[in-house]
Structures are given as structure tokens and as C-alpha cells.
Amino acid sequence: MNLLPTPTDPMDAALGSLAVTAPSTLKAAVLVEVGLLDRYARIDSPIGPLTVAWNGLGVSLVDHEPDDAAFETRHAAATGRPSLPAERLPERMADAIERRLGGDRRARIKLDLRGHSAFEQDVWRKALEIPRGEVRPYGWVAAEIGRPKAVRAVGTALAHNPVPLIVPCHRVVRTDGTIGQYSLGGPENKRTILAAEGLDPAQMEAAAARGERLVGCASTHIVCWPTCRTGRHMLARNRRPFRTLAEAAASGYRPCKVCRPVDGSLAAA
Amino acid sequence: MDDDARLAFDLARDLDAAFERLVVVHQDRLFTIALRMLGDRGAAEEAAQDAFVRAYRALGGYEPARIRELRLRPWLSTIVLNLCRNHLTRRGRARPGDRSLDADRAIGVEPVDRAHGSPIAIVEARDARDAWAARVLALPPAYRGPVVLRHIDGLSYPEVAAALGRPEGTVKAQVHRGTALLRAMLEAEARRQPTEMTA
Numbered sequence: 001m002n003l004l005p006t007p008t009d010p011m012d013a014a015l016g017s018l019a020v021t022a023p024s025t026l027k028a029a030v031l032v033e034v035g036l037l038d039r040y041a042r043i044d045s046p047i048g049p050l051t052v053a054w055n056g057l058g059v060s061l062v063d064h065e066p067d068d069a070a071f072e073t074r075h076a077a078a079t080g081r082p083s084l085p086a087e088r089l090p091e092r093m094a095d096a097i098e099r100r101l102g103g104d105r106r107a108r109i110k111l112d113l114r115g116h117s118a119f120e121q122d123v124w125r126k127a128l129e130i131p132r133g134e135v136r137p138y139g140w141v142a143a144e145i146g147r148p149k150a151v152r153a154v155g156t157a158l159a160h161n162p163v164p165l166i167v168p169c170h171r172v173v174r175t176d177g178t179i180g181q182y183s184l185g186g187p188e189n190k191r192t193i194l195a196a197e198g199l200d201p202a203q204m205e206a207a208a209a210r211g212e213r214l215v216g217c218a219s220t221h222i223v224c225w226p227t228c229r230t231g232r233h234m235l236a237r238n239r240r241p242f243r244t245l246a247e248a249a250a251s252g253y254r255p256c257k258v259c260r261p262v263d264g265s266l267a268a269a
Numbered sequence: 270m271d272d273d274a275r276l277a278f279d280l281a282r283d284l285d286a287a288f289e290r291l292v293v294v295h296q297d298r299l300f301t302i303a304l305r306m307l308g309d310r311g312a313a314e315e316a317a318q319d320a321f322v323r324a325y326r327a328l329g330g331y332e333p334a335r336i337r338e339l340r341l342r343p344w345l346s347t348i349v350l351n352l353c354r355n356h357l358t359r360r361g362r363a364r365p366g367d368r369s370l371d372a373d374r375a376i377g378v379e380p381v382d383r384a385h386g387s388p389i390a391i392v393e394a395r396d397a398r399d400a401w402a403a404r405v406l407a408l409p410p411a412y413r414g415p416v417v418l419r420h421i422d423g424l425s426y427p428e429v430a431a432a433l434g435r436p437e438g439t440v441k442a443q444v445h446r447g448t449a450l451l452r453a454m455l456e457a458e459a460r461r462q463p464t465e466m467t468a
Contacts, residue, residue, distance in 0.1 A: 011451060014401045015420035017394070020380055022300035023314055027292050030321040036285055056322075 028084060032056055035112060038079065039086040040071065043097060045165060046196035047189045053083055054093060058110030062163045064185050078162060080115070101165060103132040103197070109166055116162070119147070123157040130171040133198040134227040136259070137175040137213075143262045151175065159183050170194060177208025177226075199227060212241035214261050216253040223248040228259035273341045281336035284328050292321055295341070298422055299349045305417045306353040308406040316356060320349035342424060343432035350414055350432065357410060404454045412447030419444045 031037035033056035040053040040061075051071050053061040060079055065071040068085055075083045088094065099107035113121055122145045130136050138158070142151045158169040164184040170193045174180040179201055182190035191201040207226060215231055216223040218238040223245065224231040242248040245255060245263045255261050276294065279287035299320050303313035324345060328336055380398065408416060418429045419440075429444070430437040 011448065011455070012420060014397060015405070015416070015451075016423070017380060017398055018305055018402055018405065018421045019297065019301045019423075020304060022296035022317065023310075026296050026300060026314060026317060027289070029314075029318050030292050030296075030325075031289060033318065033322045034288070034325040036288060 035114070036081065038075065038081055038083040040075065040083050041086045041088050043089065043094065045101065046193050047185065050165070050184075052089060052097070053079075054089065055081075055112055057112035057114070059093065059097075059163050059166060060112040062165055062184075097166060105131065111163055111166070113162070116160075119145075119150075119153065120157040120160060123154050124161055124163075124167045124169075127158065127161075127167050127169050127172055130168060131229060132168075132171075134225070134229060134259075135171050135173045135194065135199065135204070136225060137173055137177070138180075139175040140225070140260070140262055141172055144260070148262075155180075165193070171197075173204075177213055178205055207241070210241070211243050214242040214245065214248055216240040216242055216248050216251070221253045222256050223253040223261060224256040225259045225261050228256055230256060230258050277337050277339050277341055280328055281333035284325070284336075288325055288328075291324070291341070295345055296321075298342075299345060302346060302349050302417055302422055303353055305402065305405050305421055306350070306410075306413060307356060308402070312356055316349055316352045319352050320345065323348055323352075340428070340431060343428045346418055346422065346424065346428075346432035347434070350418075353414075354410070400458075404451050407454065408447055408450055412443050412450060415440050415443040416447035416451070420448070 028037060032039055035055045035057040038053040038055045038060055040051055042049045043052050044050075047064070049064075049066065051061075051063050051065055052059060053063075053071075053075050060081075061075050063071060063074060065074055072083050075081070089097070093109065096107040096109045100109055113124070123141055126141050126144050138151050138154045139148070141158075142148050142154045145154075147153070154172075158172055159181065161167050161169040161183060164170065164182075170182060170184075170190045172180070179187050179190055179194075181187060184190075194201050194204075204226065212226070214223050215226045215228075215234070216239075217231060217234045218240050219235075222230075223240075223242060240248075240251070240253075242251075242253070245261055248255075272294070276287065276291060280291065296317065299317040300313055303316040303320075304310065307313050307316065327348075331339075405413060405416065405421070414433060415429055418424045418432055419426070424432065426437050426441055426444075429440045433440055435443075
């Protein structure tokens with residue numbers, strides 16, 4: 001029962017008139033903060049403008065769809081939530097994304113990955129560990145997350161990465177060393193991004209075509225993935241390409257403890 | 270079953286589906302309480318937003334039975350009042366009366382009941398509202414909360430008591446003390462402003 005005072009007293013009426021309506025922005029701000037509604041805005045990237053959606057829990061979707069209506073449809077299908085356009089990303093989020101894309105791994109970007117399986121999240125977390133300017137094969141991700149036979153599923157999980165570029169699925173390549181597919185507009189975009197990160201995709205693919213999956217150093221007798229940062233200062237005369245870890249071991253090379261190379265099935269992924 | 274009880278029932282069944290309705294139904298109330306406690310639109314909007322976010326997180330951790338039993342009006346009032354209290358503490362000793370008050374029209378706040386009639390009547394109603402808002406802000410916080418909940422938000426005494434976590438007799442006394450102070454302010458102003466006009 002609502003016992004509103006009867007406004008016989010002018011003061012009661014005057015106080016009652018102090019009720020106001022909430023600002024029109026309040027509801028959306030609340031729903032975004034609790035993660036029931038997303039906002040989206042554009043950012044620049046090496047492959048052109050991208051649309052980024054977020055809410056209070058973090059970034060929820062990155063897509064190259066330039067059209068608002070089409071993006072909202074895709075976002076709703078992917079997240080089950082509505083979305084509203086915004087002028088720009090929140091300053092701290094924009095700053096963190098820019099720093100991260102520039103190679104600063106300390107920049108923290110919150111991600112909203114609700115609704116995705118634990119396996120998918122394991123795969124994406126592992127991809128986040130691959131430094132800028134390096135790549136790893138699908139088989140490495142599978143081995144590292146303790147599912148060495150799930151190479152194909154790793155490929156599928158990476159293809160479903162809702163936040164490409166932020167979770168760098170572009171740094172995961174096919175087990176045979178070729179560049180592989182890319183969800184954000186195909187392999188050409190993957191080459192562009194890897195080149196922007198300081199790699200030479202054409203050279204990587206040429207080496208893969210020669211069957212060189214691993215590189216050993218003749219002075220240290222350590223064998224690495226070709227893009228491992230610890231192998232970068234290797235003198236050209238010490239470079240020893242290998243097809244497999246077993247082949248390297250037979251020549252007295254031990255696997256690098258930083259990039260942890262593995263032998264994967266060349267047929268898979 | 271009243272509207273809030275039905276809403277509580279729906280929140281207990283599916284928080285995410287019913288939460289937007291909670292915001293729609295209670296946003297004017299929570300913003301009004303915060304605005305009249307703080308006198309600052311930005312701070313009031315922040316307090317109201319924060320109150321809903323805290324409510325959502327709290328509801329997410331409650332058992333359905335507990336949500337169904339919640340009396341949403343006083344419960345939400347408690348949350349927003351606590352946030353206002355924190356804000357006032359942070360603001361320090363600066364008494365609200367000492368700082369410039371955001372007049373409603375300057376900050377684009379719309380009253381729930383718009384004034385009708387001639388333009389002069391509307392301006393006078395607006396000025397009167399600003400003056401009352403300033404008087405409420407001049408109340409000591411211990412009386413301001415009870416007066417805002419009872420006379421501006423329109424909660425019943427049992428609801429005010431529940432919102433403040435104090436006995437009903439105590440909040441009645443605080444509301445009466447607060448309204449007596451408002452009346453005294455009004456009389457003091459009338460004494461300061463002689464009504465005769467010289468041309």
C-alpha cells in the first residue's frame with residue numbers, strides 16, 4: 001500500500017513536485033555496464049577500419065563489417081544481445097587496444113567471452129601467449145593445451161574467435177607451415193597483419209614449401225620454431241633447417257624451452 | 270500481487286530477461302533520490318547507475334526465494350542512499366549549502382509533473398521548485414534522507430524505515446524534524462524578503 005501524503009499542505013505538494021525523470025542515457029548505461037547491452041564503434045587497423053563491440057565486462061566482438069545494420073545483425077546472432085552505436089570506444093579500452101596491437105603485451109584488455117566453451121577459451125588464451133612478430137602451428141596450440149589430437153578443433157576454435165586481432169589468431173598457421181585461413185577477410189588479410197607485425201609471410205611460406213618446419217642453431221644445438229625470438233640473432237652460417245623434431249634430435253639438437261616446438265601430424269589442419 | 274512483487278518474481282525466474290524492466294520502472298525514483306540528496310546532476314546519474322549495477326550483481330548472487338521476497342522499492346532506495354552517503358563523505362566537509370546548486374533548468378532535468386498554464390506560471394513553478402530543492406539540500410543529511418524518501422519519493426513510513434534500517438518511530442521523528450526545519454527556512458526567507466515594492 002502506498003501512503004502518499006495527501007498534499008493539503010502546500011509544502012507537501014512542493015516537495016512532491018521535486019520528483020524528476022531520469023536522463024535518457026541512464027538505462028542504456030546501466031544495461032551496458034552489467035553486460036546486457038553492447039555498444040560499438042570503429043577503430044583503425046592494418047587491414048582498414050574494424051567495428052568493435054563491448055560492454056562492462058569487456059570487448060565482445062571485432063568484425064570488419066562496415067555497415068551498422070549488418071553489424072548489429074551479426075552481433076545479435078553471435079552474442080544474443082542488442083547493440084547501439086557509439087561515437088568512439090571508451091578511452092582506456094581504445095588506448096589498451098592500440099598498445100596491444102603495437103606489441104605491448106602488458107596492456108590489459110578485458111574480454112567478454114560468455115557463452116563460449118572452455119575448450120575455445122583455452123585455445124584463445126594460448127593464442128594470446130604468442131608474441132607479436134612470431135607464429136605457431138595449430139598443432140602447437142593443441143599440444144600446449146593438453147589436447148594434442150584436437151588439431152582440427154583448434155582450427156575451428158580459432159576460426160570462431162569473436163575478437164580477432166585482440167586475440168591474435170592470425171599468429172597461428174597451418175601445421176605444414178603455410179599461412180592458413182583467416183576469419184577476418186581471408187588469408188590475404190592474415191598476410192597483411194603478419195607483415196605489419198614484422199614478419200615476411202612470402203619467405204615463411206617459401207621455407208615451408210621446402211619442408212623447413214624447424215630451425216636449429218649449429219652453435220647452441222637448440223631447435224626452434226622459425227619465428228622464435230630467441231633464434232633471431234642466429235648467424236646465417238649456423239642455420240640448420242629441419243623437417244621434424246625427431247630429425248633434429250637425431251642430429252643432437254634439443255627443443256627450445258621458450259617456443260617449445262612439437263612434431264604435429266602434417267595431415268591434420 | 271503488486272507490480273513490484275510481480276517484478277521480483279520475474280527477476281527470480283530470469284534475472285537477465287527481467288532486469289531491464291527493473292531499470293525502466295525504478296530509474297526516475299533512484300535518479301530523483303540521488304539528485305535531491307546530492308544536488309548535482311552528474312553525481313546523481315553516476316549514483317543511480319551504480320545503484321542499478323550493484324543491484325544486478327547482488328541479485329545475481331541471491332537464491333530465487335530470496336529475490337521473490339525482496340521489497341524492491343525500499344531495497345533499491347537503501348542502495349542508492351548508501352552510494353549518496355559515500356559520495357557526500359568523499360566530497361568532504363564542503364556543505365552542500367556552500368556550493369553552487371545546479372538549478373533544474375540549468376542541468377536539463379525534467380519534473381515528472383510538468384507545470385501547466387501561462388509561461389509566467391511555468392517560470393514561477395520552476396523557480397519555486399529550485400528554491401525547494403535548495404532547501405532540501407540545506408537539510409542535514411540525517412534528515413535529508415528520510416524527507417526525500419517520504420515526501421519526494423513517496424515511500425510509506427514502513428518502507429522508509431526498511432530502507433534506512435531504522436525503527437519506524439525514529440524515521441517518523443526524523444521526517445517531522447526535517448519538515449519543521451524546511452518550514453523554518455521558508456519563514457526565515459520570508460522575513461528577509463519584504464514583499465512591498467517601490468517604483
